[in-house]
Amino acid sequence: MARKIVVDPVTRIEGHLRIEAMLDDGGKIKDAMSTGTMWRGIEVILKGRDPRDAWAFCERICGVCTTVHALASVRAVENALGIRVPPNADVIRNIMFLTQMVQDHVVHFYHLHALDWVDIVSALKADPAGTEALAKKVSPKWPKSSEGYFRDVQNKLKKFVESGQLGLFQNAYWGHPAYKLPAEANLMAVSHYLEALAWQKELVKIHTVFGGKNPHPNYLVGGMASALNIEGDNAINMERLNLVKSKIEEAFSIVEDMYIPDLLAVASFYLDWASIGGGLGNYMSYGDVPQRGIGDPKGYLFPRGVILNKNLGEVMDVDPADASQIQEEISHSWYKYPNGSQGLHPWDGVTEPNYTGPKPPYTELDETKAYSWLKAPRWKGHSMEVGPLARVLIGYASGRAEFKEVVNEALGRLKAPPAALFSTLGRTAARGLETKLCIHWLLQEYEHLITNLKTGDSNTADNRKWDPSTWPADCKGYGFTEAPRGALCHWIHIKDSKIENYQAVVPSTWNASPRDAKGQLGAYESALIGTPMADPSRPIELLRTIHSFDPCLACASHVFGPDGESLAEVIVR
Amino acid sequence: MTAGSVDRPPILVLGLGNQLLGDDGAGLRLLELLEAGQGRAANVESLGGGTPAVEFIDGGTQGLALLGTIENRQGLLILDAVGSGSAGEVHSLDARDLAALRARRASTAHEGNALELLEAATLLGVAPARTVVVGITPAMLKTGIGLSPPVEAALPEALRQAGLALQSLISSLTA
Numbered sequence: 127m128a129r130k131i132v133v134d135p136v137t138r139i140e141g142h143l144r145i146e147a148m149l150d151d152g153g154k155i156k157d158a159m160s161t162g163t164m165w166r167g168i169e170v171i172l173k174g175r176d177p178r179d180a181w182a183f184c185e186r187i188c189g190v191c192t193t194v195h196a197l198a199s200v201r202a203v204e205n206a207l208g209i210r211v212p213p214n215a216d217v218i219r220n221i222m223f224l225t226q227m228v229q230d231h232v233v234h235f236y237h238l239h240a241l242d243w244v245d246i247v248s249a250l251k252a253d254p255a256g257t258e259a260l261a262k263k264v265s266p267k268w269p270k271s272s273e274g275y276f277r278d279v280q281n282k283l284k285k286f287v288e289s290g291q292l293g294l295f296q297n298a299y300w301g302h303p304a305y306k307l308p309a310e311a312n313l314m315a316v317s318h319y320l321e322a323l324a325w326q327k328e329l330v331k332i333h334t335v336f337g338g339k340n341p342h343p344n345y346l347v348g349g350m351a352s353a354l355n356i357e358g359d360n361a362i363n364m365e366r367l368n369l370v371k372s373k374i375e376e377a378f379s380i381v382e383d384m385y386i387p388d389l390l391a392v393a394s395f396y397l398d399w400a401s402i403g404g405g406l407g408n409y410m411s412y413g414d415v416p417q418r419g420i421g422d423p424k425g426y427l428f429p430r431g432v433i434l435n436k437n438l439g440e441v442m443d444v445d446p447a448d449a450s451q452i453q454e455e456i457s458h459s460w461y462k463y464p465n466g467s468q469g470l471h472p473w474d475g476v477t478e479p480n481y482t483g484p485k486p487p488y489t490e491l492d493e494t495k496a497y498s499w500l501k502a503p504r505w506k507g508h509s510m511e512v513g514p515l516a517r518v519l520i521g522y523a524s525g526r527a528e529f530k531e532v533v534n535e536a537l538g539r540l541k542a543p544p545a546a547l548f549s550t551l552g553r554t555a556a557r558g559l560e561t562k563l564c565i566h567w568l569l570q571e572y573e574h575l576i577t578n579l580k581t582g583d584s585n586t587a588d589n590r591k592w593d594p595s596t597w598p599a600d601c602k603g604y605g606f607t608e609a610p611r612g613a614l615c616h617w618i619h620i621k622d623s624k625i626e627n628y629q630a631v632v633p634s635t636w637n638a639s640p641r642d643a644k645g646q647l648g649a650y651e652s653a654l655i656g657t658p659m660a661d662p663s664r665p666i667e668l669l670r671t672i673h674s675f676d677p678c679l680a681c682a683s684h685v686f687g688p689d690g691e692s693l694a695e696v697i698v699r
Numbered sequence: 700m701t702a703g704s705v706d707r708p709p710i711l712v713l714g715l716g717n718q719l720l721g722d723d724g725a726g727l728r729l730l731e732l733l734e735a736g737q738g739r740a741a742n743v744e745s746l747g748g749g750t751p752a753v754e755f756i757d758g759g760t761q762g763l764a765l766l767g768t769i770e771n772r773q774g775l776l777i778l779d780a781v782g783s784g785s786a787g788e789v790h791s792l793d794a795r796d797l798a799a800l801r802a803r804r805a806s807t808a809h810e811g812n813a814l815e816l817l818e819a820a821t822l823l824g825v826a827p828a829r830t831v832v833v834g835i836t837p838a839m840l841k842t843g844i845g846l847s848p849p850v851e852a853a854l855p856e857a858l859r860q861a862g863l864a865l866q867s868l869i870s871s872l873t874a
Contacts, residue, residue: 171719183719186718186759186760192759233763237763282824286821320822323763323766323819324823326764327766327767327768327770328767330764331767342757342759
């Protein structure tokens with residue numbers, strides 16, 4: 127008899143996500159439903175406001191990706207008003223963007239996703255001498271690999287566990303048979319978990335240098351508000367820039383000498399996951415990291431494009447401004463549109479909630495009706511996966527040498543064919559591989575900035591269109607970026623100097639999308655199908671695939687304490 | 700660079716929450732009021748050398764990224780919405796209450812949580828010497844700017860308790 131698993135909420139993610147999965151007789155997932163259980167609706171708050179202030183509100187949409195929403199927002203307003211920002215503004219934005227990407231991916235790997243693969247508690251049984259031998263083999267360049275160091279970490283962990291408060295490690299299925307790493311490898315991973323934790327707070331200091339305040343950096347329509355002056359006392363001077371450079375160098379070592387070696391070592395124990403969790407096979411990226419202005423997509427370091435049906439032989443173009451390409455449907459969402467359920471391009475988007483689901487707390491949702499607070503965005507009618515795997519595949523299929531090099535090297539090390547990329551493991555690996563690209567680009571962008579400053583160009587903003595009297599009475603724009611979790615775009619309609627309409631389609635709306643009118647599944651739903659479950663009451667396999675997307679449901683509701691958070695309830699029927 | 704550089708104020712008042720979600724912004728509103736009222740007075744009693752005793756930071760809903768902000772402070776006062784009790788109830792939680800909360804908690808739904816932030820700091824050995832939380836139980840967590848009437852009405856009492864907590868952190872500094 128078929129059984130059903132409900133995981134609500136999915137933990138170790140940002141926001142609220144509910145997954146219902148149906149199992150077949152063999153214990154594999156045969157159908158799944160992904161439900162965003164919380165309504166956001168930033169769009170409603172922005173109506174009628176000054177477009178130049180929108181970024182500051184958008185920055186608060188999400189607790190994790192603050193900079194990316196601010197970036198998409200200023201780009202949308204600049205696109206609407208026809209502003210081209212000066213080169214230094216693009217370079218600084220790229221530095222902020224790449225810093226966010228590197229920090230977010232490392233934190234995801236060690237602090238949110240690794241616990242799906244690494245049994246922290248088993249690290250207590252490791253022989254630190256064995257861990258030393260392993261570490262010297264896996265990551266020979268990483269300095270901290272002595273037996274004594276690993277023994278210290280083990281003692282620290284022991285103390286933590288003995289205090290009865292597992293805290294950060296509380297929420298996993300320790301001892302589950304799906305964990306494959308030897309105890310010594312688990313101890314190494316725990317040590318690097320701590321290293322990454324201590325390091326990530328240092329990297330974000332780059333945001334403070336350029337964005338002024340932490341943790342909510344300043345953006346500006348028309349450029350960046352950072353005052354640059356190599357020799358000045360109060361501006362961003364050489365001393366501040368040297369701090370940036372030292373943070374980039376630390377990040378280099380973390381990524382190249384620790385993260386990538388760990389990723390490949392862990393992956394080698396889980397190669398069965400290279401054929402699980404592939405899902406849709408449709409991938410989309412808007413592209414980012416402009417080298418010749420945002421108006422020239424050919425100059426992006428992350429290329430833009432769409433891949434359909436895993437066909438790496440063809441990369442199609444994507445245009446966020448084309449109403450026939452991107453539409454949001456609501457046939458399975460708790461919203462209503464004035465003219466029925468026909469999909470709408472975000473410029474014409476409507477955010478009117480219409481909850482028709484069962485009264486909470488409910489036990490199950492009906493996939494034939496509306497079942498999510500997320501709309502269903504589609505590209506030319508297709509469901510899309512966005513995020514690291516999409517970006518890496520599009521870079522690879524576009525023939526970009528840097529992408530081919532990192533992908534081929536990793537596949538070679540794991541002795542895996544390119545088809546292995548279409549999987550849960552492929553998604554997790556792609557996140558690491560693009561981090562490697564990003565850290566190189568970060569250094570490159572830093573050097574661009576220094577070169578510009580040395581040639582006397584310290585201009586960071588174009589304020590000729592700051593005054594609303596210079597604006598057209600009615601205009602529309604869009605601003606996109608590639609957030610750590612994938613393609614993000616904001617669409618704005620400005621009328622009489624005020625926001626007439628604002629719509630944001632965030633990466634997790636693509637990935638966590640419900641079904642559409644044609645019954646096509648969203649990316650999470652599709653990726654779960656075929657996943658084997660050893661013990662449905664401890665659904666670690668389901669979590670591996672969902673976490674491989676790095677879900678961010680971004681409600682960013684943030685109540686202190688235990689009662690505001692429902693328990694991660696797993697129900698098996 | 701070591702954590703807790705000498706030129707940083709030893710006490711941090713950290714407002715948490717999302718002001719786009721109704722009462723989830725209660726902590727940030729408290730931060731604003733406390734800084735306007737007590738901030739100046741508190742910083743008059745600055746330590747020798749002109750470093751103010753107290754820093755006020757709007758942490759939004761950032762999670763682990765705030766680790767560098769709280770590490771090695773001598774005193775930490777968190778202002779936040781508190782998810783227990785009845786709407787508009789004011790809470791002051793000390794170290795013992797926080798430990799009890801951690802033990803009761805089975806799991807959390809999101810990473811951007813103050814408890815996890817404190818746990819991460821503890822794990823790394825950089826937790827503030829004293830941490831106090833003052834907060835208000837929300838009545839309404841829906842998209843929109845502004846507090847609900849019960850939470851608005853609780854502000855004076857919450858502000859009073861936050862002020863006492865801050866004074867206590869300052870006096871343990873000089874003691």
